[in-house]
Amino acid sequence: MFLLNRGKAIVLSCASISQASYYTTAKRLDENYTHFGYKTVKTEEKAGRVLDVFSSVASKYDMMNDVMSGGLHRLWKDRMIQKLNPDNKAVLLDCAGGTGDIAFRFVNYVERQHSQFTDHPNVTVCDINNDILEVGKSRALERGVSLNWVCSNAEELPFPDQSFTCYTIAFGIRNCTNISKVLQEAYRVLRPGGRFVCLEFSHVSNPILSKIYDTYSFQVIPVMGEVIAGDWNSYQYLVESIRKFPAADEFKQMISNVGFKVVAYEPLTFGTCAIHSGFRLK
Amino acid sequence: MVSLYPHHIPVTTFQRVLLGIGSSVAALQDPYRHDMVAVCGETTASSALEHMKKKMENNATGTRILKEKPRISSSSVDLKVLRGLPPNTLGRQYVDMLNKYQITPDSRLPVKFVDDPEHAYVLQRYREIHDFNHLLLEQPTNLRGEVAVKWFEAIQTTLPMCWLAAIGGLARLSKKRRKLILQRDLLWVIPAAKEAKFFMNIYFEERLQDDLDDIREELGIQIPKSRN
Numbered sequence: 001m002f003l004l005n006r007g008k009a010i011v012l013s014c015a016s017i018s019q020a021s022y023y024t025t026a027k028r029l030d031e032n033y034t035h036f037g038y039k040t041v042k043t044e045e046k047a048g049r050v051l052d053v054f055s056s057v058a059s060k061y062d063m064m065n066d067v068m069s070g071g072l073h074r075l076w077k078d079r080m081i082q083k084l085n086p087d088n089k090a091v092l093l094d095c096a097g098g099t100g101d102i103a104f105r106f107v108n109y110v111e112r113q114h115s116q117f118t119d120h121p122n123v124t125v126c127d128i129n130n131d132i133l134e135v136g137k138s139r140a141l142e143r144g145v146s147l148n149w150v151c152s153n154a155e156e157l158p159f160p161d162q163s164f165t166c167y168t169i170a171f172g173i174r175n176c177t178n179i180s181k182v183l184q185e186a187y188r189v190l191r192p193g194g195r196f197v198c199l200e201f202s203h204v205s206n207p208i209l210s211k212i213y214d215t216y217s218f219q220v221i222p223v224m225g226e227v228i229a230g231d232w233n234s235y236q237y238l239v240e241s242i243r244k245f246p247a248a249d250e251f252k253q254m255i256s257n258v259g260f261k262v263v264a265y266e267p268l269t270f271g272t273c274a275i276h277s278g279f280r281l282k
Numbered sequence: 283m284v285s286l287y288p289h290h291i292p293v294t295t296f297q298r299v300l301l302g303i304g305s306s307v308a309a310l311q312d313p314y315r316h317d318m319v320a321v322c323g324e325t326t327a328s329s330a331l332e333h334m335k336k337k338m339e340n341n342a343t344g345t346r347i348l349k350e351k352p353r354i355s356s357s358s359v360d361l362k363v364l365r366g367l368p369p370n371t372l373g374r375q376y377v378d379m380l381n382k383y384q385i386t387p388d389s390r391l392p393v394k395f396v397d398d399p400e401h402a403y404v405l406q407r408y409r410e411i412h413d414f415n416h417l418l419l420e421q422p423t424n425l426r427g428e429v430a431v432k433w434f435e436a437i438q439t440t441l442p443m444c445w446l447a448a449i450g451g452l453a454r455l456s457k458k459r460r461k462l463i464l465q466r467d468l469l470w471v472i473p474a475a476k477e478a479k480f481f482m483n484i485y486f487e488e489r490l491q492d493d494l495d496d497i498r499e500e501l502g503i504q505i506p507k508s509r510n
Binding site: 219220222223224226227228230232233 | 291294296297300301304305307308315317318321394
Protein backbone atom coordinates (compact mmCIF):
# COMPACT_ATOMS: atom_id res chain seq x y z
CA MET A 1 0.00 0.00 0.00
CA PHE A 2 0.93 3.63 -0.31
CA LEU A 3 2.35 3.91 3.22
CA LEU A 4 4.99 1.27 2.60
CA ASN A 5 5.79 2.22 -0.97
CA ARG A 6 6.98 5.77 -0.40
CA GLY A 7 10.74 5.51 -0.41
CA LYS A 8 11.86 8.77 1.10
CA ALA A 9 9.99 8.81 4.39
CA ILE A 10 11.81 7.97 7.60
CA VAL A 11 9.74 5.45 9.54
CA LEU A 12 9.83 5.19 13.32
CA SER A 13 10.02 1.59 14.47
CA CYS A 14 6.44 0.51 15.12
CA ALA A 15 7.67 -2.17 17.51
CA SER A 16 8.47 0.49 20.07
CA ILE A 17 4.96 1.90 20.12
CA SER A 18 3.26 0.48 23.17
CA GLN A 19 -0.21 0.98 24.58
CA ALA A 20 1.11 3.74 26.85
CA SER A 21 2.17 5.93 23.99
CA TYR A 22 -1.29 6.12 22.49
CA TYR A 23 -1.75 9.37 24.35
CA THR A 24 1.49 11.09 23.36
CA THR A 25 0.76 14.50 21.95
CA ALA A 26 2.04 15.46 18.52
CA LYS A 27 5.80 15.65 18.58
CA ARG A 28 7.64 17.46 15.85
CA LEU A 29 11.23 16.21 15.60
CA ASP A 30 12.36 19.33 13.83
CA GLU A 31 10.90 21.87 11.43
CA ASN A 32 11.26 19.51 8.45
CA TYR A 33 9.46 16.50 9.82
CA THR A 34 5.99 15.97 11.18
CA HIS A 35 3.78 13.09 12.19
CA PHE A 36 1.65 11.02 9.85
CA GLY A 37 -0.24 8.77 12.22
CA TYR A 38 2.62 7.10 14.10
CA LYS A 39 5.09 7.57 11.25
CA THR A 40 7.41 10.52 10.90
CA VAL A 41 7.49 12.00 7.45
CA LYS A 42 8.89 15.02 5.68
CA THR A 43 6.53 17.93 6.24
CA GLU A 44 6.07 18.62 2.55
CA GLU A 45 5.07 14.99 1.96
CA LYS A 46 2.24 14.88 4.46
CA ALA A 47 -0.31 16.62 2.24
CA GLY A 48 0.33 14.14 -0.56
CA ARG A 49 -0.03 11.17 1.74
CA VAL A 50 -3.28 12.48 3.24
CA LEU A 51 -4.58 12.83 -0.33
CA ASP A 52 -3.80 9.18 -1.04
CA VAL A 53 -5.60 8.04 2.12
CA PHE A 54 -8.83 9.72 1.12
CA SER A 55 -8.65 8.84 -2.55
CA SER A 56 -8.62 5.21 -1.62
CA VAL A 57 -11.36 5.50 0.98
CA ALA A 58 -13.67 7.82 -1.00
CA SER A 59 -15.92 5.12 -2.32
CA LYS A 60 -16.44 3.25 0.94
CA TYR A 61 -16.20 6.35 3.15
CA ASP A 62 -19.76 6.50 4.24
CA MET A 63 -20.20 2.81 4.88
CA MET A 64 -17.10 2.72 7.04
CA ASN A 65 -18.23 5.82 8.96
CA ASP A 66 -21.52 4.16 9.79
CA VAL A 67 -19.98 0.84 10.71
CA MET A 68 -17.13 2.30 12.79
CA SER A 69 -19.28 4.73 14.75
CA GLY A 70 -22.39 2.58 14.85
CA GLY A 71 -24.23 5.39 13.11
CA LEU A 72 -23.23 7.93 15.78
CA HIS A 73 -21.37 10.18 13.34
CA ARG A 74 -24.77 11.27 12.01
CA LEU A 75 -25.81 12.49 15.46
CA TRP A 76 -22.50 14.25 16.01
CA LYS A 77 -22.87 16.14 12.73
CA ASP A 78 -26.49 17.01 13.54
CA ARG A 79 -25.36 18.46 16.86
CA MET A 80 -22.68 20.51 15.10
CA ILE A 81 -25.20 22.25 12.85
CA GLN A 82 -27.65 22.66 15.69
CA LYS A 83 -24.93 24.42 17.67
CA LEU A 84 -24.04 26.64 14.71
CA ASN A 85 -27.74 27.53 14.41
CA PRO A 86 -27.48 29.30 11.04
CA ASP A 87 -30.15 31.47 9.48
CA ASN A 88 -30.86 32.11 5.83
CA LYS A 89 -28.37 34.98 5.70
CA ALA A 90 -25.46 32.78 6.68
CA VAL A 91 -22.62 32.30 4.23
CA LEU A 92 -20.93 28.99 4.95
CA LEU A 93 -17.50 27.66 4.13
CA ASP A 94 -17.27 23.97 4.94
CA CYS A 95 -13.71 22.71 4.79
CA ALA A 96 -12.63 19.09 4.32
CA GLY A 97 -16.30 18.59 3.58
CA GLY A 98 -16.04 16.76 0.29
CA THR A 99 -18.98 14.35 0.51
CA GLY A 100 -21.26 17.18 1.60
CA ASP A 101 -22.48 15.78 4.91
CA ILE A 102 -22.20 19.11 6.74
CA ALA A 103 -23.24 21.23 3.77
CA PHE A 104 -26.48 19.32 3.23
CA ARG A 105 -27.32 19.41 6.92
CA PHE A 106 -26.74 23.17 6.89
CA VAL A 107 -29.14 23.62 3.97
CA ASN A 108 -31.80 21.41 5.55
CA TYR A 109 -31.51 23.16 8.90
CA VAL A 110 -31.92 26.64 7.44
CA GLU A 111 -34.83 25.61 5.27
CA ARG A 112 -36.56 23.97 8.25
CA GLN A 113 -35.93 26.69 10.85
CA HIS A 114 -36.22 29.73 8.64
CA SER A 115 -37.58 30.44 5.23
CA GLN A 116 -36.08 29.21 2.01
CA PHE A 117 -32.85 30.69 0.80
CA THR A 118 -33.61 33.67 -1.44
CA ASP A 119 -31.28 32.57 -4.18
CA HIS A 120 -29.43 29.30 -3.89
CA PRO A 121 -27.86 28.53 -0.52
CA ASN A 122 -24.65 30.41 0.06
CA VAL A 123 -22.55 27.36 0.74
CA THR A 124 -19.02 26.63 -0.42
CA VAL A 125 -17.61 23.16 0.11
CA CYS A 126 -13.85 22.95 0.08
CA ASP A 127 -11.67 19.82 0.08
CA ILE A 128 -8.10 18.94 -0.83
CA ASN A 129 -9.25 15.78 -2.60
CA ASN A 130 -11.04 15.89 -5.93
CA ASP A 131 -12.37 12.32 -5.72
CA ILE A 132 -14.27 13.13 -2.57
CA LEU A 133 -15.56 16.38 -4.08
CA GLU A 134 -16.94 14.43 -7.02
CA VAL A 135 -18.86 12.22 -4.62
CA GLY A 136 -20.29 15.34 -2.97
CA LYS A 137 -21.20 16.92 -6.30
CA SER A 138 -23.13 13.88 -7.46
CA ARG A 139 -25.02 13.80 -4.17
CA ALA A 140 -25.91 17.48 -4.54
CA LEU A 141 -27.24 16.72 -8.00
CA GLU A 142 -29.41 13.93 -6.65
CA ARG A 143 -30.88 16.25 -4.06
CA GLY A 144 -31.30 19.13 -6.45
CA VAL A 145 -29.17 21.39 -4.29
CA SER A 146 -26.82 23.92 -5.84
CA LEU A 147 -23.56 24.52 -3.93
CA ASN A 148 -20.07 25.80 -4.75
CA TRP A 149 -17.33 23.18 -4.84
CA VAL A 150 -13.68 24.18 -4.52
CA CYS A 151 -10.60 21.98 -4.45
CA SER A 152 -8.10 23.55 -2.08
CA ASN A 153 -5.78 23.03 0.85
CA ALA A 154 -7.30 24.47 4.05
CA GLU A 155 -3.91 26.01 4.88
CA GLU A 156 -4.10 28.28 1.87
CA LEU A 157 -7.64 29.20 0.94
CA PRO A 158 -8.35 30.89 -2.42
CA PHE A 159 -10.94 33.26 -0.92
CA PRO A 160 -10.69 36.96 -0.13
CA ASP A 161 -10.55 38.14 3.48
CA GLN A 162 -13.84 38.19 5.37
CA SER A 163 -15.84 36.21 2.79
CA PHE A 164 -17.93 34.03 5.11
CA THR A 165 -20.07 34.23 8.25
CA CYS A 166 -19.61 30.56 9.21
CA TYR A 167 -16.66 28.22 8.87
CA THR A 168 -17.06 24.55 9.62
CA ILE A 169 -14.62 21.67 9.52
CA ALA A 170 -15.75 18.19 10.52
CA PHE A 171 -13.24 15.37 11.02
CA GLY A 172 -10.78 17.10 8.76
CA ILE A 173 -8.49 19.30 10.82
CA ARG A 174 -6.50 16.44 12.35
CA ASN A 175 -5.28 15.54 8.86
CA CYS A 176 -3.89 18.98 8.18
CA THR A 177 -0.13 19.33 8.40
CA ASN A 178 -0.17 22.72 10.09
CA ILE A 179 -3.24 23.17 12.27
CA SER A 180 -2.36 26.73 13.25
CA LYS A 181 -2.22 27.75 9.61
CA VAL A 182 -5.68 26.29 9.05
CA LEU A 183 -6.97 28.24 12.06
CA GLN A 184 -5.33 31.43 10.80
CA GLU A 185 -6.94 30.99 7.40
CA ALA A 186 -10.29 30.32 9.05
CA TYR A 187 -9.93 33.57 10.97
CA ARG A 188 -8.92 35.47 7.84
CA VAL A 189 -11.87 34.42 5.70
CA LEU A 190 -14.48 34.95 8.43
CA ARG A 191 -16.26 38.27 8.75
CA PRO A 192 -16.35 40.06 12.10
CA GLY A 193 -19.09 38.33 14.07
CA GLY A 194 -18.40 35.15 12.13
CA ARG A 195 -18.20 31.77 13.83
CA PHE A 196 -15.70 28.94 13.60
CA VAL A 197 -17.04 25.48 14.47
CA CYS A 198 -14.92 22.36 14.42
CA LEU A 199 -16.03 18.77 15.01
CA GLU A 200 -13.10 16.48 15.61
CA PHE A 201 -12.08 13.35 17.43
CA SER A 202 -10.93 14.01 20.96
CA HIS A 203 -9.62 12.04 23.93
CA VAL A 204 -11.83 9.88 26.12
CA SER A 205 -11.19 10.96 29.71
CA ASN A 206 -12.68 8.01 31.61
CA PRO A 207 -9.81 5.50 31.96
CA ILE A 208 -11.92 2.34 31.68
CA LEU A 209 -13.87 3.61 28.69
CA SER A 210 -10.70 4.83 27.05
CA LYS A 211 -9.14 1.38 27.33
CA ILE A 212 -12.19 -0.13 25.67
CA TYR A 213 -12.08 2.60 23.03
CA ASP A 214 -8.37 1.98 22.36
CA THR A 215 -8.88 -1.75 22.02
CA TYR A 216 -11.79 -1.18 19.68
CA SER A 217 -9.85 1.37 17.64
CA PHE A 218 -6.67 -0.63 17.22
CA GLN A 219 -7.96 -4.18 17.17
CA VAL A 220 -11.23 -3.85 15.31
CA ILE A 221 -11.24 -0.79 13.06
CA PRO A 222 -8.29 -1.74 10.80
CA VAL A 223 -9.83 -5.20 10.37
CA MET A 224 -13.14 -3.57 9.37
CA GLY A 225 -11.19 -1.36 6.97
CA GLU A 226 -9.63 -4.43 5.33
CA VAL A 227 -12.86 -6.41 5.12
CA ILE A 228 -15.20 -3.60 4.07
CA ALA A 229 -12.93 -1.32 2.10
CA GLY A 230 -9.99 -3.61 1.30
CA ASP A 231 -7.76 -1.01 2.95
CA TRP A 232 -6.11 -1.81 6.27
CA ASN A 233 -3.47 0.90 6.11
CA SER A 234 -5.78 3.86 5.63
CA TYR A 235 -7.78 2.93 8.74
CA GLN A 236 -4.65 2.19 10.74
CA TYR A 237 -3.63 5.74 9.85
CA LEU A 238 -7.03 7.04 10.89
CA VAL A 239 -6.94 5.55 14.39
CA GLU A 240 -3.34 6.71 14.91
CA SER A 241 -4.09 10.26 13.72
CA ILE A 242 -6.89 10.49 16.29
CA ARG A 243 -4.37 9.89 19.09
CA LYS A 244 -1.89 12.36 17.69
CA PHE A 245 -4.39 15.21 17.63
CA PRO A 246 -4.15 17.65 20.58
CA ALA A 247 -6.50 17.20 23.52
CA ALA A 248 -9.53 19.47 23.81
CA ASP A 249 -7.94 22.10 26.09
CA GLU A 250 -4.79 22.36 24.04
CA PHE A 251 -6.81 22.71 20.85
CA LYS A 252 -8.95 25.37 22.53
CA GLN A 253 -5.77 27.28 23.31
CA MET A 254 -4.60 27.00 19.70
CA ILE A 255 -7.89 28.46 18.51
CA SER A 256 -7.59 31.36 20.95
CA ASN A 257 -4.03 32.01 19.88
CA VAL A 258 -5.01 33.01 16.35
CA GLY A 259 -7.47 35.57 17.64
CA PHE A 260 -10.79 33.83 18.11
CA LYS A 261 -12.79 34.84 21.19
CA VAL A 262 -15.36 33.11 23.36
CA VAL A 263 -13.67 29.82 22.55
CA ALA A 264 -15.40 26.80 24.08
CA TYR A 265 -15.79 23.10 23.46
CA GLU A 266 -18.46 20.48 24.01
CA PRO A 267 -17.35 16.85 24.40
CA LEU A 268 -19.61 14.26 22.78
CA THR A 269 -20.00 10.56 23.56
CA PHE A 270 -17.63 10.50 26.55
CA GLY A 271 -15.03 12.55 24.73
CA THR A 272 -14.82 10.39 21.62
CA CYS A 273 -15.17 13.66 19.76
CA ALA A 274 -15.68 17.33 20.61
CA ILE A 275 -17.18 20.41 19.00
CA HIS A 276 -14.94 23.47 19.38
CA SER A 277 -16.34 26.89 18.67
CA GLY A 278 -14.91 30.39 18.49
CA PHE A 279 -15.94 33.84 17.20
CA ARG A 280 -14.11 36.45 15.22
CA LEU A 281 -15.19 39.64 16.89
CA LYS A 282 -13.34 42.30 14.93
CA MET B 283 5.17 -5.55 15.71
CA VAL B 284 7.49 -4.83 12.85
CA SER B 285 6.85 -5.17 9.16
CA LEU B 286 9.16 -7.90 7.83
CA TYR B 287 8.68 -7.70 4.08
CA PRO B 288 7.02 -5.31 1.60
CA HIS B 289 3.23 -5.25 2.12
CA HIS B 290 3.55 -7.14 5.42
CA ILE B 291 0.94 -6.10 8.00
CA PRO B 292 1.67 -7.72 11.38
CA VAL B 293 -1.50 -8.54 13.28
CA THR B 294 -2.37 -9.64 16.80
CA THR B 295 -4.08 -12.99 17.40
CA PHE B 296 -7.37 -11.23 18.07
CA GLN B 297 -7.11 -9.34 14.77
CA ARG B 298 -6.19 -12.54 12.95
CA VAL B 299 -9.31 -14.30 14.20
CA LEU B 300 -11.51 -11.31 13.30
CA LEU B 301 -9.89 -11.10 9.87
CA GLY B 302 -10.41 -14.79 9.27
CA ILE B 303 -14.10 -14.58 10.13
CA GLY B 304 -14.68 -11.26 8.36
CA SER B 305 -12.90 -12.21 5.18
CA SER B 306 -14.63 -15.58 4.86
CA VAL B 307 -18.05 -13.95 5.33
CA ALA B 308 -17.16 -11.28 2.78
CA ALA B 309 -15.80 -13.85 0.33
CA LEU B 310 -18.87 -16.06 0.65
CA GLN B 311 -21.19 -13.07 0.16
CA ASP B 312 -19.30 -11.84 -2.88
CA PRO B 313 -16.91 -14.34 -4.49
CA TYR B 314 -15.64 -11.58 -6.76
CA ARG B 315 -13.93 -10.02 -3.74
CA HIS B 316 -10.61 -11.59 -4.69
CA ASP B 317 -8.91 -9.61 -1.96
CA MET B 318 -11.10 -11.27 0.68
CA VAL B 319 -10.44 -14.72 -0.77
CA ALA B 320 -6.74 -13.91 -0.57
CA VAL B 321 -6.94 -12.64 3.01
CA CYS B 322 -8.97 -15.66 4.09
CA GLY B 323 -6.32 -17.87 2.58
CA GLU B 324 -3.58 -16.00 4.41
CA THR B 325 -5.21 -16.27 7.81
CA THR B 326 -5.74 -20.03 7.52
CA ALA B 327 -2.55 -21.09 5.81
CA SER B 328 0.14 -21.45 8.46
CA SER B 329 0.69 -25.18 8.95
CA ALA B 330 0.14 -25.91 5.28
CA LEU B 331 2.82 -23.37 4.38
CA GLU B 332 5.31 -25.14 6.64
CA HIS B 333 4.41 -28.44 4.95
CA MET B 334 4.92 -26.86 1.52
CA LYS B 335 8.20 -25.28 2.55
CA LYS B 336 9.51 -28.63 3.77
CA LYS B 337 8.57 -30.31 0.50
CA MET B 338 10.52 -27.62 -1.32
CA GLU B 339 13.52 -27.91 0.99
CA ASN B 340 13.69 -31.65 0.26
CA ASN B 341 14.16 -30.98 -3.43
CA ALA B 342 17.20 -29.40 -5.14
CA THR B 343 15.18 -27.12 -7.43
CA GLY B 344 12.75 -26.31 -4.63
CA THR B 345 15.64 -25.26 -2.41
CA ARG B 346 16.99 -23.04 -5.17
CA ILE B 347 13.57 -21.41 -5.64
CA LEU B 348 13.37 -20.71 -1.90
CA LYS B 349 16.84 -19.18 -1.99
CA GLU B 350 16.42 -17.07 -5.15
CA LYS B 351 12.76 -16.19 -4.52
CA PRO B 352 11.83 -15.55 -8.17
CA ARG B 353 8.70 -13.49 -8.78
CA ILE B 354 6.48 -13.76 -11.85
CA SER B 355 5.40 -10.43 -13.27
CA SER B 356 5.23 -8.77 -16.65
CA SER B 357 8.71 -7.40 -16.00
CA SER B 358 10.27 -10.76 -15.10
CA VAL B 359 8.63 -12.72 -17.94
CA ASP B 360 9.18 -11.36 -21.46
CA LEU B 361 5.84 -11.92 -23.17
CA LYS B 362 7.17 -10.83 -26.57
CA VAL B 363 9.77 -13.59 -26.57
CA LEU B 364 7.19 -16.14 -25.48
CA ARG B 365 4.93 -15.29 -28.40
CA GLY B 366 7.65 -16.43 -30.77
CA LEU B 367 8.07 -19.89 -29.22
CA PRO B 368 6.82 -23.13 -30.80
CA PRO B 369 3.16 -23.94 -30.06
CA ASN B 370 3.48 -26.77 -27.53
CA THR B 371 6.02 -25.03 -25.30
CA LEU B 372 5.09 -23.92 -21.82
CA GLY B 373 5.91 -20.31 -22.64
CA ARG B 374 3.83 -20.12 -25.78
CA GLN B 375 0.87 -21.85 -24.18
CA TYR B 376 1.18 -19.43 -21.23
CA VAL B 377 1.11 -16.29 -23.34
CA ASP B 378 -1.74 -17.70 -25.45
CA MET B 379 -3.73 -18.35 -22.27
CA LEU B 380 -3.07 -14.82 -21.00
CA ASN B 381 -4.38 -13.43 -24.28
CA LYS B 382 -7.37 -15.74 -24.48
CA TYR B 383 -8.66 -14.98 -21.00
CA GLN B 384 -7.46 -11.36 -20.93
CA ILE B 385 -5.37 -11.81 -17.81
CA THR B 386 -1.91 -10.55 -16.90
CA PRO B 387 0.88 -12.01 -14.79
CA ASP B 388 0.52 -8.99 -12.51
CA SER B 389 -2.95 -9.71 -11.24
CA ARG B 390 -1.90 -11.69 -8.16
CA LEU B 391 -2.34 -9.83 -4.87
CA PRO B 392 0.68 -9.48 -2.56
CA VAL B 393 0.64 -11.50 0.64
CA LYS B 394 0.02 -9.28 3.70
CA PHE B 395 -0.99 -11.24 6.78
CA VAL B 396 1.53 -14.08 6.94
CA ASP B 397 4.10 -13.29 9.62
CA ASP B 398 6.99 -15.55 8.62
CA PRO B 399 8.75 -14.08 5.53
CA GLU B 400 9.69 -17.54 4.19
CA HIS B 401 6.08 -18.71 4.49
CA ALA B 402 4.93 -15.47 2.91
CA TYR B 403 7.14 -16.16 -0.09
CA VAL B 404 5.84 -19.72 -0.42
CA LEU B 405 2.24 -18.45 -0.48
CA GLN B 406 3.14 -15.70 -2.94
CA ARG B 407 4.87 -18.23 -5.18
CA TYR B 408 1.82 -20.50 -5.02
CA ARG B 409 -0.40 -17.61 -6.15
CA GLU B 410 1.89 -16.68 -8.98
CA ILE B 411 2.29 -20.17 -10.48
CA HIS B 412 -1.40 -21.05 -10.27
CA ASP B 413 -1.81 -20.11 -13.94
CA PHE B 414 0.84 -22.66 -14.91
CA ASN B 415 -1.15 -25.35 -13.14
CA HIS B 416 -4.03 -24.67 -15.50
CA LEU B 417 -1.64 -25.41 -18.36
CA LEU B 418 -0.15 -28.51 -16.78
CA LEU B 419 -3.59 -29.97 -16.19
CA GLU B 420 -5.01 -28.62 -19.45
CA GLN B 421 -7.91 -26.96 -17.58
CA PRO B 422 -9.76 -23.83 -18.75
CA THR B 423 -10.13 -20.87 -16.40
CA ASN B 424 -13.92 -21.22 -16.10
CA LEU B 425 -15.47 -22.46 -12.84
CA ARG B 426 -15.22 -26.12 -13.79
CA GLY B 427 -11.55 -25.77 -14.70
CA GLU B 428 -10.82 -23.83 -11.52
CA VAL B 429 -12.44 -26.50 -9.39
CA ALA B 430 -10.36 -29.21 -11.05
CA VAL B 431 -7.13 -27.26 -10.52
CA LYS B 432 -8.09 -26.50 -6.91
CA TRP B 433 -8.57 -30.20 -6.18
CA PHE B 434 -5.09 -30.87 -7.52
CA GLU B 435 -3.61 -28.00 -5.49
CA ALA B 436 -5.56 -28.91 -2.34
CA ILE B 437 -4.19 -32.44 -2.34
CA GLN B 438 -0.63 -31.33 -3.05
CA THR B 439 -0.44 -28.26 -0.79
CA THR B 440 -3.02 -29.05 1.95
CA LEU B 441 -3.89 -25.33 2.01
CA PRO B 442 -7.28 -24.94 3.73
CA MET B 443 -8.33 -22.26 1.26
CA CYS B 444 -7.74 -24.69 -1.61
CA TRP B 445 -10.00 -27.25 0.05
CA LEU B 446 -12.63 -24.59 0.67
CA ALA B 447 -12.52 -23.59 -2.98
CA ALA B 448 -12.41 -27.19 -4.19
CA ILE B 449 -15.44 -28.27 -2.21
CA GLY B 450 -17.25 -24.95 -2.26
CA GLY B 451 -16.68 -24.63 -5.99
CA LEU B 452 -18.08 -28.11 -6.49
CA ALA B 453 -21.21 -27.08 -4.60
CA ARG B 454 -21.62 -23.97 -6.74
CA LEU B 455 -21.49 -25.83 -10.03
CA SER B 456 -24.72 -26.71 -11.79
CA LYS B 457 -25.88 -30.28 -11.29
CA LYS B 458 -24.90 -31.20 -14.83
CA ARG B 459 -21.42 -29.73 -14.59
CA ARG B 460 -20.84 -31.20 -11.16
CA LYS B 461 -21.71 -34.66 -12.48
CA LEU B 462 -19.37 -34.13 -15.42
CA ILE B 463 -16.47 -33.06 -13.26
CA LEU B 464 -16.97 -35.87 -10.74
CA GLN B 465 -17.29 -38.57 -13.34
CA ARG B 466 -14.62 -37.35 -15.70
CA ASP B 467 -12.07 -34.75 -14.60
CA LEU B 468 -11.66 -35.56 -10.93
CA LEU B 469 -11.33 -39.26 -11.73
CA TRP B 470 -7.86 -38.58 -13.12
CA VAL B 471 -6.97 -35.31 -11.40
CA ILE B 472 -7.16 -36.75 -7.88
CA PRO B 473 -4.85 -39.75 -8.49
CA ALA B 474 -2.56 -37.50 -10.53
CA ALA B 475 -2.33 -35.09 -7.56
CA LYS B 476 -1.42 -37.91 -5.23
CA GLU B 477 1.18 -39.49 -7.46
CA ALA B 478 2.73 -36.51 -9.22
CA LYS B 479 5.76 -34.66 -7.93
CA PHE B 480 5.19 -31.41 -6.03
CA PHE B 481 4.34 -28.71 -8.59
CA MET B 482 5.98 -25.97 -6.52
CA ASN B 483 9.37 -27.54 -7.24
CA ILE B 484 9.26 -26.63 -10.91
CA TYR B 485 11.28 -23.53 -11.74
CA PHE B 486 8.75 -22.40 -14.34
CA GLU B 487 10.76 -19.40 -15.47
CA GLU B 488 13.53 -21.73 -16.63
CA ARG B 489 11.19 -24.13 -18.39
CA LEU B 490 9.35 -21.72 -20.68
CA GLN B 491 11.05 -23.07 -23.77
CA ASP B 492 10.40 -26.69 -22.87
CA ASP B 493 7.65 -28.82 -24.36
CA LEU B 494 4.61 -29.03 -22.08
CA ASP B 495 4.33 -32.80 -22.51
CA ASP B 496 7.94 -33.24 -21.37
CA ILE B 497 7.23 -31.27 -18.22
CA ARG B 498 4.09 -33.29 -17.55
CA GLU B 499 6.01 -36.51 -17.95
CA GLU B 500 8.71 -35.28 -15.60
CA LEU B 501 6.13 -34.41 -12.97
CA GLY B 502 4.22 -37.62 -13.49
CA ILE B 503 0.98 -36.06 -14.71
CA GLN B 504 -0.91 -38.19 -17.22
CA ILE B 505 -3.81 -36.55 -18.97
CA PRO B 506 -6.17 -39.20 -20.42
CA LYS B 507 -6.32 -39.02 -24.21
CA SER B 508 -10.06 -39.48 -24.60
CA ARG B 509 -11.81 -36.88 -22.48
CA ASN B 510 -14.94 -36.15 -24.46
